[in-house]
Amino acid sequence: MSETSQFVDAYLPALLLQAHDLVASEFxxxxxxxxxxxxxxxxxxxxxxxxxxxxxxxxxxxxxxQPTVTRLLDRMEGTGHVRRVPHGEDRxxxxxxxxxxxxxxxxxxxxxxxxxxxRVLEPFGAHGxxxxxxxxxxxxxxxxxxxxxxxxxxxxxxxxxx
Numbered sequence: 001m002s003e004t005s006q007f008v009d010a011y012l013p014a015l016l017l018q019a020h021d022l023v024a025s026e027f028x029x030x031x032x033x034x035x036x037x038x039x040x041x042x043x044x045x046x047x048x049x050x051x052x053x054x055x056x057x058x059x060x061x062x063x064x065x066q067p068t069v070t071r072l073l074d075r076m077e078g079t080g081h082v083r084r085v086p087h088g089e090d091r092x093x094x095x096x097x098x099x100x101x102x103x104x105x106x107x108x109x110x111x112x113x114x115x116x117x118x119r120v121l122e123p124f125g126a127h128g129x130x131x132x133x134x135x136x137x138x139x140x141x142x143x144x145x146x147x148x149x150x151x152x153x154x155x156x157x158x159x160x161x162x
Contacts, residue, residue, distance in 0.1 A: 027116050034109060039064060039072055041109065044081060044098065048106040052085055052095035081105065 008014045024038065031041040042062040047053060055073070059066040073096060076082045081102030087093035098106060121129045 023120055026120075027113055030112050030116065031109060034105060036105075036109070039068075040076060040081070043069070043072060043076060043096075044102055044106040045110065045113065047082065047096065047098040047102065048110050050098060050103065052097040054087070054093050054095055056093075058096055076102075 028038045028041070031038060036044065039062065042064075043058060046058055046061045053061075055069055056066060058064075058073075059069045062069065064072070073082060073084065077084065080099055082096050083099055085095045085097050087095050121132075124132065
């Protein structure tokens with residue numbers, strides 16, 4: 001085995017991407033049977049709690065660029081699954097809320113997603129799954145914290161003027 005394949009075989013981003021592709025593609029078939037593209041499913045899953053969410057936060061959670069989310073929301077509003085609502089305090093922010101029809105569909109798919117996840121993770125046992133999820137959550141939190149100063153620096157007016 002070459003050094004390159006050994007590296008890739010144990011490189012965290014490559015492993016996460018392969019695991020995501022294998023596991024998510026299985027569920028995307030189920031979502032498609034319910035008329036949803038993978039990106040639409042991610043948005044509905046994010047909104048399933050019923051809490052209106054900003055477009056920026058949706059983009060972050062669904063791992064999509066904000067302009068892509070905006071176009072996707074146009075389509076999803078057309079199907080009656082979501083609606084845009086104004087932010088109560090900040091007119092610059094648009095929130096997205098799930099509609100009753102979207103909530104019904106999301107509830108059905110969340111139940112199926114939980115069943116799917118249970119089947120996928122069953123070989124690892126309850127403690128292994130809990131530990132694995134905790135590690136992933138910690139990794140995400142640590143990486144988000146480490147990129148915050150960079151994001152703020154990119155937004156600062158002096159940085160944009162250059």
